Amino acid sequence: MLRPSRRMVRRLDRLRQRVPVRVRRTASDTVPLLAFVLLALWVVTRFWLYPDRVSPLHPAQQAAARQLLDQVAHALVHLHDPFAGLPQVVGGGALVAVPLAPVTLAFGSGVGYALWLTLGLAGSAATAYWALFRHLVGSRMAAFIGALMFGFAPGVLWHANGQPAFVTNLLIPVIVVWTVRLGRGRWLRDGVLLGVLVAAQALVNAELLAITALAGGYAALCYLVQRGSPEPAGFARLWPPRPPSTAAGRSRFAGLAVAVGTGLVLLVYPLLAGLPRQPVPDARLGEDATTIALYWRDTLAGNFTADRSVGGIEQNTWFGWPLLILAGVCLALLWRQSVAVRVVALTALVFGVLGLGAQVRLNGRPTPVPGPWWVLSKVPGLDLIAPSRLALVLVPCLAIVLAVAYDRLPSGEPVAYGLTGRRVWIVFLAVALTPNLPRPLQADPRPAAAPRAMVVSGTVPVPVPAHVRKVGCPRRAGPGCAGRWTRRTYGRRSSTCWPPGWSPSGSGST
Numbered sequence: 001m002l003r004p005s006r007r008m009v010r011r012l013d014r015l016r017q018r019v020p021v022r023v024r025r026t027a028s029d030t031v032p033l034l035a036f037v038l039l040a041l042w043v044v045t046r047f048w049l050y051p052d053r054v055s056p057l058h059p060a061q062q063a064a065a066r067q068l069l070d071q072v073a074h075a076l077v078h079l080h081d082p083f084a085g086l087p088q089v090v091g092g093g094a095l096v097a098v099p100l101a102p103v104t105l106a107f108g109s110g111v112g113y114a115l116w117l118t119l120g121l122a123g124s125a126a127t128a129y130w131a132l133f134r135h136l137v138g139s140r141m142a143a144f145i146g147a148l149m150f151g152f153a154p155g156v157l158w159h160a161n162g163q164p165a166f167v168t169n170l171l172i173p174v175i176v177v178w179t180v181r182l183g184r185g186r187w188l189r190d191g192v193l194l195g196v197l198v199a200a201q202a203l204v205n206a207e208l209l210a211i212t213a214l215a216g217g218y219a220a221l222c223y224l225v226q227r228g229s230p231e232p233a234g235f236a237r238l239w240p241p242r243p244p245s246t247a248a249g250r251s252r253f254a255g256l257a258v259a260v261g262t263g264l265v266l267l268v269y270p271l272l273a274g275l276p277r278q279p280v281p282d283a284r285l286g287e288d289a290t291t292i293a294l295y296w297r298d299t300l301a302g303n304f305t306a307d308r309s310v311g312g313i314e315q316n317t318w319f320g321w322p323l324l325i326l327a328g329v330c331l332a333l334l335w336r337q338s339v340a341v342r343v344v345a346l347t348a349l350v351f352g353v354l355g356l357g358a359q360v361r362l363n364g365r366p367t368p369v370p371g372p373w374w375v376l377s378k379v380p381g382l383d384l385i386a387p388s389r390l391a392l393v394l395v396p397c398l399a400i401v402l403a404v405a406y407d408r409l410p411s412g413e414p415v416a417y418g419l420t421g422r423r424v425w426i427v428f429l430a431v432a433l434t435p436n437l438p439r440p441l442q443a444d445p446r447p448a449a450a451p452r453a454m455v456v457s458g459t460v461p462v463p464v465p466a467h468v469r470k471v472g473c474p475r476r477a478g479p480g481c482a483g484r485w486t487r488r489t490y491g492r493r494s495s496t497c498w499p500p501g502w503s504p505s506g507s508g509s510t
Contacts, residue, residue, distance in 0.1 A: 029133075032144045033126050039152060039438070040121035043160065043298075044114050046443035051110025053443035058162025065093065065116070065164055066109035072097035073104040073112075083270050093165040094270070095203035096120075116164045117441075123170035125151025128399065131173035136340065136400070137407040145429070146403030153395040154296035155316035157438050161298070171201040172212055172396075179216065182259075183252030191255035195262025202267055207385060208392075215393045219347045226339050286357020286371060286387040287314075288364060293321040298442070301435035316391040317355065319398070319436065326432040327398055330405035338404050348397035355391030402429070 046053060055062045072094065075082040083094060096116060097104075104112035128150035133143035150173075159166035178194045201209045295301040296318035334341040358374035360367045373387040409425060 028140060029129075032129055032140065032147070033122075035144070036122040036125040036129075036147070036151060037118075039148075040118045040125075043121060043152070043157070043438045043441055044117045045440045047110070047114040047117065047441065050443060050445075051108060051114060052446055054446050055162040056442050056444045057158075060162075062113070062162035065162070066113050068093055069097050069100060069104045069109040069112045069116070073101040073109075076101050077105065093168070093204060095200055096165070096168055113164065117160055117167060120164055120168035120170070121151055121156070121160065124156075124167065124172070127170045127173045128396075131177050132400070132403050135177055137403050139407045142403045142406040145406055145433075146399040148433075149399040149402055150396055152438050153398075154299055154318040154320075154436060155392055155395055157298045157441070158296055158315045158318075160441055165205040166208065168204050169208065171197055171204065172208065175201060175209075175212065176216060179256075179259075182255035183249065187251040187255035188258060191258025192262050194255065194259035196266065198259060198263040199266035202263070203270060207389065210385060211390060211393065214390075215347055215351060218350060219343050222343045222346045223339065226342060285359075286361070286373060287317050287355045287391045288361045289356060290363050291315060292317045292319055292352075293324060294318050295320045295435055298439050299435060300437050300439060302439065314386065314388045316388055317352070317394055319394075320432075322432040323398075323436060326428060327401055330401050330409070333409060334401075334405060337408060341401055341404055344397040344400045348394050351390050351393035355387055355389075355394075357387040 041048065072082045074080070075084075076098065082098060093116070097112075100112045100116060103115055125147045129143045129147035132146045133140055137143055137146070150169075156167050156169075175194065175197050178190065178197060182190050182194070184190070198209065296315055299318075299320075301320065331341060331345050335345075353371070354373055354376070356371045356373070358371050358377055360369040360371050371387075373390075377383050377387070406425070406429070409421075
């Protein structure tokens with residue numbers, strides 16, 4: 001193997017020293033950001049190539065997202081209210097549709113939808129990379145691994161099938177970092193900026209904001225009872241083990257009060273105008289306890305059979321057993337070293353149990369064991385949150401564990417057969433993460449439909465396959481009517497009312 005000479009190495013080193021430090025740091029951060037963009041394009045490639053295709057998993061919600069883009073773009077062009085009359089099926093996204101309006105007007109809502117998914121996936125990973133590298137770990141590779149898990153986790157890919165608002169999480173890491181930075185002097189400025197961020201996230205997805213607030217509050221309580229880490233670096237840089245003074249505590253609470261007030265002021269009109277809300281599929285149904293060791297279908301090791309047999313309404317925790325084993329080993333080795341690992345482990349445990357819902361299910365079948373959500377679902381406000389989505393808290397917790405583990409565990413000392421601890425760790429990490437790498441999202445051709453007037457009048461008969469039972473949509477649709485009609489028709493729990501010409505698979509007729 002040819003190696004460069006020492007003279008060449010010295011010349012390259014001198015050239016490198018002439019480059020400003022800021023330029024070198026920017027170049028080092030550009031590589032992971034470019035990787036996030038390329039991976040997001042890979043995931044959404046079918047919708048970029050064929051913008052008119054539909055998701056077989058959530059065709060109705062994808063249609064609502066495209067309707068949101070068209071409606072907001074039309075309102076901005078004609079100087080109408082962009083928040084009035086938004087579709088209620090899509091879970092937020094009103095703020096995202098505004099900057100995407102030029103793309104929607106120029107190329108159509110199909111291209112706007114693909115761009116929304118791409119920016120949501122890549123942007124979420126990018127802000128997670130910034131938060132991890134600036135405030136938690138000292139290695140860019142560690143931050144990249146954690147951000148990769150945060151932006152492209154199996155649960156995130158599941159929501160990418162027709163629910164772009166649930167993959168647009170780029171403000172969540174910024175809100176978390178800005179919240180824990182309160183109390184460092186400029187409480188008024190920091191509180192106003194935090195309120196603006198919270199209001200913006202509420203216009204993107206209010207349910208994820210509520211889940212983040214619940215998880216953040218519990219994590220703060222867990223942190224306050226910790227005794228501190230033997231190594232004060234890392235998490236202590238973001239939030240010291242103990243408040244240095246009473247003044248800092250007062251400043252932190254004052255900043256939170258300013259943030260709440262600013263957010264309420266900014267959200268008064270959108271709340272009165274009626275923000276789109278995501279209907280709860282089932283206020284009691286949660287994740288299957290066995291799916292956490294399985295692979296989601298849109299990953300390299302995806303299992304379509306398991307998705308049909310044990311998959312519930314939502315699949316948010318399909319991590320696979322190799323990644324669970326690696327996470328368990330990391331927790332065992334880092335439990336005494338890192339406060340951050342202890343906090344996120346306790347948070348993941350509690351919200352993983354809450355994500356099981358009001359009745360625990362095993363292998364696709366309900367059990368007589370009640371879940372803790374049976375009690376919490378009676379609390380006003382919490383009944384609007386689907387318990388299965390609480391399991392999404394496991395995604396950032398797992399991202400933090402992997403990032404801290406890569407930053408602290410590996411060593412350059414040889415272990416066996418000339419292998420160092422870092423190389424062994426990289427092999428284990430590759431074995432655990434490779435099966436969870438995403439594949440392109442499924443996209444089916446849109447079924448051909450006759451003109452609406454001809455179908456309604458009965459002039460053109462709608463073809464019905466032999467294996468599909470033909471029923472009619474209800475003439476009157478009240479609150480919850482869609483879900484009840486679909487449950488009666490298909491004998492399963494769903495929140496989608498399929499119009500004539502559609503079926504659960506996205507083709508055929510009902």
